[in-house]
Amino acid sequence: MTQVTVTQPEKKRRRRNKAKAATAPSETQQENVGQKEALPEPASGGGEVPAETVGVAGDQVQSGDATAPQPAKKRRRGTRGKSQAVAGREAEPEAPNNVNQSGPVEEADPEPVNDGNENAQNEEDVKGAEGPSADVDDTSRNVNPADVALDYDFGSLELSTATRSALTDIGYERMTEVQARCIPLLLSGADVLGAAKTGSGKTMAFLIPAVELLYKAEFKPRNGTGVIVITPTRELALQIYGEARKLLKYHSQTHGIVIGGGNRKQEEDKLKRGVNVLIATPGRLLDHLQNTNFTFKNLIGLVIDEADRILEIGFEQELREIIKILPSKRQTMLFSATQTQKVKDIARVSTNKSPVYVGVDDHKEAATRKGLTQGYVVCPSERRFLLLYSFLKRNLKKKVIVFFSTCMSVKFHAELLNYIDIPVIELHGKLKQSKRTSTFFEFVNAERGILLCTDVAARGLDIPEVDWIIQFDPPSDPKEYIHRVGRTARGVAGAKGKALLFMLPQEVKFLHHLKYAKIPVCEFEFPTSKIANVQSQLEALIEKTYYLYKSAREAYRAYIQGYAQASLKDVFDVHSLDLEAVARSFGFTAPPKVPLKIALTGKNSRKRSRHGFNQDNPYGDAKTPPQFSR
Template identity: 65%
Template sequence: MGKRKFKEEEQVDSNSEGNISETCFSDNDEYLENSNDGESQTKQDDETVQVVGDFSKESKELQLESAKDFEDYEKKKFSAVDFTESTMKAIEDMKFEYMTQVQARCIPPALTGRDILGAAKTGSGKTLAFLLPAVELLSRTKFKPRNGTGVIIITPTRELALQIFSVAKELFKYHNQTFGVVMGGANRRGEAEKLTKGVSLLVATPGRLLDHLQNTKGFLFKNLQMLIIDEADRILEVGFEQEMKQILNILPKERQTMLFSATQTTKVEDLARLSLKRAPLYINVDENKEAATNDKLEQGYVVCPSEQRFLLLFTFLKKNLKKKVIVFFSSCNSVKYHAELLNYIDIPVLELHGKQKQTKRTSTFFEFINAEKGILLCTDVAARGLDIPAVDWIIQYDPPDDPREYIHRVGRTARGENASGKALLFLLPSELGFLRFLKNAKVPLNEYQFPTNKIANVQIQLEKLISKNFYLNKSAKDGYRSYLLAYASHGLKKIFNVNQLDLQQVAKAFGFTVPPTVQLTIGASCKDKIYKGAKKAKMTGKEHYVKQKNNKGSDNRQWK
């Protein structure tokens, strides 16, 4: 497909994409490594491994202890903690000097063997808060490959697993322990071979971990010393509750456990009760803060009618080509369409969504991480936990499902205690009620206004392009349909009411003069009805369900 640009606009610099990261990954054993650059360690004769710390007996009830005793560790240097020399050298190489609040409160008690239930705002630095104690445990117990796996870290998505793995790689630089990651989409046979040889620290997604626990002979996990569950609320949200229960039943009960969750829901409490057995320490660094997001994050919203949504997005991206921008969409098909369209008209963008093969997702992820500038279009696959450096803008083009999702999306910028960033939420006039929910969730937003005369008027050219280009036309139809599907499945139906959408105007944002045919079911017992063109541009009826599989919902389980 050839490229073109809209005539009214200036030509865009096409070199805004970054280079693919020079990772340590290869096709077969890409995510399973041994850190052999470090110092030699004393031989261990016994196959079993000593446990660090003294613990109380198991308790059926989850009894939490406050972390007040450890509050005086805040604003301390890493050098104030009794790390091994190898770990301290790695921290210095990573240019870290001061601990964040969650690190200062988690690391000291974790080093003594305490179980921890942590609640921290996204971007708070919790990855190091659990990785450093894990690395220290393996180092101090002189854990060897023949001992099997000593630490397991469970995380909801492949991208987050890769990110934790990359941080672990840096921390293990001067250690001799092995480390790796297992996840859906990777070479299972290669993973199994490495596991049988011994992987001291293992990062895993729930589905693939359960698969190996049940089916990989020679996977030695009886010496497990520490279990870390990261983004527990997200793990449960995407449907891994049963897998987690099975995993907890299989793993040894005598272990140290650390569980982190941005929100404390009933399901998270149940999971904590099952996994935390040793009078856990509760650490919440955000409980006394007035805002649920970073204080240095500038947040705003813009009220934009459906027919002008793409025009405003197009104008915004044209003016911010030298910035690092993430744009969130509600479905894979919508990401694909907008990526194809923008790249075709010489606005270079990257795309990240669940319909991509794992190799493509991985290369795109690292390419954007290492880019100084660029635009990434994505679904919520990138909204949780990922640490993408120096993101200038977070654009929520399609509405989040609830305030929690909003918070996790904007958490991709202003990460860290001194970082800053900006976030912009697109809202239709009918969606302004969502602001009340955000206010109740302690999310402060200001209204941004864009003068109409400053918005690029390329609607006619867009419609001509979509009508003449077969591939873009098909992609636009898929994106339009998936947008309606996602909208119809929104959790806050009183605000995001698919019945109130003007399909004629929605279709214009996708480049159509007449809305494409969409097959919908009205109510549970009614017959299918097909909405065609302007005659049915306004949907009527009590409730609408689209027959085809919900693309937004189908993203939920794709990361295992």
């Protein structure tokens, strides 16, 4: 009797299981069902399910084919042993195909793939699976520009009447892409980490929200400083200050600027009276924060513009000190053309919450603007100046910027070109601040002209209608290249410009770095017959004109010293320079006697000694000193 009670339920369960097995599809049928969906093959994980099959709730797939139908009883029986959280996700309806949907993103949901890879997920599946911050790390929330519908009309923004009137006076009706993506986020109070190509209009992308922030808080001069904008260079600070003045035209808020080289006493007096919007360079700002008794405890907004450049030029420690001193309860807007680890570190310490990352150009194929035609020319050292002279002579009616690697090289070439009746102006770090300011605005307001400059003018400066960017000395890396050529083809869609890079034959490896950085360049050819052969006249001029000889000697020395400090040693190897040819490009018949503090040892020392300098002769070869006419 006892034996019957034990076996009877077992027989019934076996019969039930056989009946259910007869109604369920076979493994082959399950495979066929999967094939009908035309899903991609799974990755090399054996039974791993491809991301597209996970769709909304990745946890509902335990094993096997996700598309195989399951009997209702079996599914209920399968969920009894699971936690309520898992069972609840199985029962959830499919999320709408909308990137703006709200709701938490489950850890088990697939992360969207947006790396341009051929094996990326289907875009519709990704959109259906992700919430507004589907790609979250410990630093920022990413906004994929391709997934957000934009309204480029300034009228779509909730702005004060005073700001609207100012924008009308300036002539702004349509936003650029970075403005359309960043301004609404900033007006809503979010911290933003923005990345956009130079010349994209990001100055207004942070100035408009900053002004609106002060307007809504009803800031008065007695409240002190409410918004601080930190920028790397004096020229960029002056330019941002000019835009801020225009934007504040109909507002009651006050504005001011503190920069190195300015009158510190006047800055101090104005700060004490109350500056609501303050534009500053890092060093001078830190000086005032530590030594000037002005009110900044009510600060509600901090803007760090060109953050990568601030860090590159050695202001990281000052920036960290500034962030420590300023009130932590504020909105932060950080803009950077490149996203380095140091920039991410600054973003982490300067923002109160995870900033929204807006990468305007992340989904675009090229790192430079569309309307920019870019080319290079391979030219030996001794013919570089001849080619530059010929080019400038034929483009006197254009607006041209020529970049050099050192201040002394800018100074010499400006003196030389002006002497031989090619009018140019110069801008570099060794000029007094008043001269730098007047030169900058002179070129900004000119319809045509030639500006010789160092990289002090390569970052952020908005110089309208530049026709040509000439890089006479190559940039230190692709990032600097991008910023240099960003001085043309700026602003509105459809803007045009041209860029030309001078390269020595041994520097052509730099093209690989440009290609890797998604910078499209093509080779330009200049017929030899069209290059002015004025070398003998140049050498005679340098030999007989004392101030040009002295300037050329300093420029020659600075060029070699700067070349030795280049970061891309595989491209810019100082030991590969033919110093006799370099000397000729500066108007010498032989390398001049100058101190070159370059360590040359072993094979390189022996190999290069014939070119003018080695360990025993650090001054290089020199002829009898020339006799100058007085």
